Amino acid sequence: MCFHWIRKHINAEIRHLVHEIQRLDLEIHQIEGQIVTLQAQVQHQQEQIDQLQEQVSTGLTTNPELYDYFVHKIGQEVRVDTTSVILTGIVLTVAVDAVELRESGGDIVIIPFAKISSAQ
Incomplete structure (x- = not known):
């Protein structure tokens, strides 16, 4: 048991x-x-x-908002303000950290997003 x-x-x-x-x-x-x-x-x-x-x-920064803005402006004229200069030109191409513009005089400039204070 x-x-x-x-x-x-x-x-x-x-x-x-x-x-x-x-x-x-x-x-x-x-x-x-x-x-x-x-x-x-x-x-x-x-x-x-x-x-x-x-x-x-x-010193190169990505900025998705600026990237999207400039991509939609390719072929159009924009104004870009930096801390030292104001540039106006046609958007040629956009990289993840910069935009390339052709100014009215024919000069091509590359502007890093880190240097842009405003864009119109």
Whole structure:
């Protein structure tokens, strides 16, 4: 009789441990998913940091708003104000960090976005 009670108790304990192992396995799987997500976020942030360091070291900055503005103005005349000069010309091409204009006199100028204070 005592043997039967011990065996029943051991089987119950084994079932409990199996359930705990399954629960912990599920938690491990969820944590692994969170780790993958966090690693992707860290990689994305590192890429942003690298891009910002590049911009700081070269002095050339990207500006999506200026880029979009000038892309829509290709072939049209614009006025660009910088800290030292006001330029007017036809937008020839746009890079991720600068715009190229042809002034009325025929001169071609490249203006880095970092130097632009306003554009019309």
